[in-house]
Amino acid sequence: MGMEFDTLDEIYSFYNTYALVTGFGIRKSSSSKSQVTQHLIWKKFECNKGGLKKLDSIANTNVKRHHDTRTGCMAKLEVRINAEGKWAVTQFIKEHNHILDTPRKAKKHRSHNISHKNLIIKDLIAQLHSSGMGPSSSQGALVASYLAEQQSIDHDFYYALELDIEGFLQSIFWVDSRARKNYLTFGDVIIFDVTYKTNRLLMPFAPFTGVNHHRQSILFGCALIADEKEETFVWLFQHWLHCMLDKAPQVIITDMDPAMLNAINRVFPKTRHRFCSWHINKHLFEHNHAMRDQNSEFAIDYKKWFNSKSTSSSQRRWDEFIQKYQISPNNWLSTMWNRREHWVPVFLKDIFVAGMTSSGRSESINAFFDSYVNSNTSLMDFIKQYENALNARRKAELDEDFTTMNSKPCLITQLSIEDNATTYYTRNMFKLVQIEIKKGIGCWHDKISKVENVTTYKVGEATEDKSGWCTVLHEDSNFLNINCDCSKFATDGYLCKHIFHIMIKKRVREIPTHYVLKRWTINARHVLSFGAGSREMTDQNVTPLMKWTLRELAIQVAEKSSEALDKYMDLYDELKRRQNDLSLIQSQKSVILPYSEIGSSTVVPEMPHISIRDPLKVKTKGRPKLASRIIAGIETSQAIAKQRTCGSCGEKGHYATTCPNKRNG
Template sequence: MHLREQRKNNIGNEGASVFAYLKKQQELDPNFYFDIELDSNLVLRSFFWADSRSRNDFLIFGDVVVFDVTYKTNKFMMPFAPFTSVNHHRQSILFGCALLADETEETFFWLFNQWLKCMFDKAPKVIITDMDGAMYNAIKRVFPHTRHRFCSWHIGKHLIEHVFEIRDIHGDFKKDYYEWYNSKDASTSELRWKLFTQKYNITNISWLSKMWDRRQHWVPAYLKDHFVAGMTSSGRSESINAFFDGFVNSKTQLLEFITQYEKALQSRHQAEEQEDFNTLNSVANLLTSYALERCAAQFYTKNMFKLFQQEFKQSLECWYEEVNIIGTDTTFRVGLSCEDVSNWCNVIYDDCNTTIICECAKFETDGFLCKHILHIMIAKKHLQSIPDLYLLRRWSISARSLVNNVKLGDNSDIVTPMMKWKLTNIQTNIFNHATASKEGYEFVMSSLNGLLKNIKDSVQYSEPTSIASQVGSTPIFQESYGISIRDPTIVKTKGRPKIASRIESGIETSQAQVKKRTCGTCGGKGHYSTTCPQKDQVILSTFSSFILLFFITIFIISIIFSFILFKQVDIVKKDQI
């Protein structure tokens, strides 16, 4: 049995081809990172890779990361695990991805460690995932200081599954639940939860009670202190899977998957470049003559300005009332004129430091000002520009220049991969400017020669090691080059619910319909004529139709015959006359 399994795994050369391709990519791009995991029999288990562009993107946009796994994107059914986020245009971007052997805690632990090593040991501030237990435990081990947020879509899905009986019995359940869920602060949430559990007899062993114990991961009142770039679900990750429609499917071989992934990635880059072009070569349509709106139009990318403008437009429809003044802090209550006053938000303005805070926490979570703050800035304080504190450069057209301002986080004398990475980025910028003209080339060459002489004269020099040797694939695989790596086994999704919680891609759904058996009797999918449940009815219906058609045919023939006979008789009568 064991020998048969080994022979089965030796069929094809996909494992070796994958390694050879990734190795080749690293030779072409020294900052390309990959690692693969083999078992004791050299059977490929998992592999992870990220190109230099993805690593560079993480340094700029890696404050919040979405992680999820999707299925059926390759012939071995290996879960596809992309790390995603959004760029300065709110477009989905990728920070590398993996194909995994399974979804156990140890596999996620291996993957997260590889990804952390790839990203210069710089952990994200926030990570958004579903509620998978293995994933949850691995994140606590690898990213202990990262804020872990549960996907709101999965929360809603599980809520429907677990509380439908209570909801059907009690008509007010839905209203009371969302009144608690949308509490503005933690103290209000805890008070409402106590009343909610008493009213509906929520026991300690219920699903809702267990989720209450993890409220810091999903209840909005406990999540207002961290930036999520407007994302609350793993939809970005699942939309990446949908984006691969037309590129990969359930029959795609591993090497083909990687090459098609590269094409899809390139398509993402082109989409970003197009939005950069649109921002730089268009003028925003202003709704008003307010200086605040003009300031935002000059700062944000085109897509982000549209989101800001929606808030700005609503701010003009807001009212406010002054609540109290304590020292330099003035508290206002602000809301739409059509809203109930109890739903208005408190806004605190500090005249001394020109700081302003709103309890809706839109700036803290989404990165741009809410309608409540904008209304006070316009109606009460008459500000002519948005303070720099509230202009997040992440959403500006110059966001990519932030990579050179990334904090190193290392005070030692050792030159880290991050330091080398920053030098590489400056080098690339110099090259781009130098090759724009001959004058630029000559100036840069003269400057660099002088700089190189100064460095050699003032700094003790030794032959540097390459970035790739420090952050590339591990030595075991460099030594294994040429060894026939066995192909992975087909993944069994052990522990997953019968009804998958993942979103199937459109191409998977359409192909599944095509592959289903087609019945020749009823035309339905999933069975043959011999097992057709409607066989008797269809046969009876067909027989009845045949009999009816037979009598109709006889009737039509009789009419035609009578018509011909009538014509003959008429002709004979005319001849006699």
């Protein structure tokens, strides 16, 4: 109060800078003029969440509606011109009625965009001009040097190189610390695809892709590989698993490549493997186009079988299908029937796939990379441009975080359960939940039976044949338990229209928290993936994943305690006490693993004394016959060995075609 400024622009700049540091945006508001001179004498600047949307605009359904960002916040700064002609602060309200953003996210507010626009453009131009590391005769050596440099900056950066015996670079795998952390939060389902080959050497690009809480594609690391053989995939998967602290994904989605299938069985034996539905449909028409063209009912019967609701009905319809169309055991469909647990929905109803059934997300990532690389992109430039693309994806997530935190979705019903859903889900996830609620209103139901406190319903849309309606079991108890045989919650992680219909009928006002999957909420990143309550441990075994989780928890606690000096001192004293306690038992048995077991070392070792030569131009299949591997940036004792075994004599280190015993014989 009492501060003075020469101009209103100075006041706006001052308040806007304060808002940026504090975590909100501002806008110019009311003003008044002198009745004598008609000059401005009073002006108000307020938080951009001040006021409320007018009721008539909410009621008007013919107008395009936008997200409501206002909360009626009273934070403001008022100024009035004084006798000296200065603008003096007459009122300042500091308190807000909403959550404030971090300074990084606050830049997204409209009032801060202009002040940061020039800096953003300059940074972008600098990034584009800095791609590449100067002329060199060896791209392979450049890559090795660059990845080692990245690890010296980011201690959790992980990379591996594969060289053949002549020093030619075969495969490269790399992943930064943020991607590793992302995987521990969103790595329940991954897509692996190697169809993209846009680089000068035609090395297949192999990204590990998932989906975040905004349903955006997210990258968990990537590789440029020598070929698409089983041993290459095993080498890559083993490094990726080691990098991710031996935490295998629950589900992996790929095409039907047999080499990939075998590698997944070897490295991820407990992971469910789903075939990409797009590739299935593509091959279905390729292998059966004649039968489909000759019989108009083929596609209808196939769809009925494919959408069977139980394994028994699937078996019955399959028997009828192969008999009707005389499908032989050698037919492609017969082969796929033997692999039905990898792709037929009824055999996959118990696994969570985060709404993904195809490699479409991976292919969309590939399309996204098209704006960064082309067929003339060098190996070094590809890695640099990958970073630019990765940063763009992360910026998109930051934008969605900001939008979700600073707006409220438009409701389409008067139901409390719809409004309750907005408090849990991210903006994009809420849209999907909202669709199910709306469909649930339009559903019908038949009450089938009631045994004690469990009621069975058949639920479906009025336009559907009742034989296709879903079965919903509702248990009437304090702990709401409701299940539907469509299995949408199990596979996609949010409730279906059938369950919402029964909830609405029962006047349930809130979605029970045990039906809200944390990975779809705005606070998904604040949920640690591993806790002390989990029993993936023994008293004698502390895994790298457990150590990582402990470190992340410590970081979160440290960030919260730094808000006030007394909290900081309490935490500091407690940590020092714990450190002293651990030092007393250090001589008996350490429970702290070496840092390197997280998958990277704090000190970058010298590069192996071997000349790294540029990779040869890659064919789609095939690789040099004799290969050896080195791993840069991690201790050699952690290297995952990969040796060739002779099919003739059984010894390692050569093939049957080069077997010395065979030649001597």
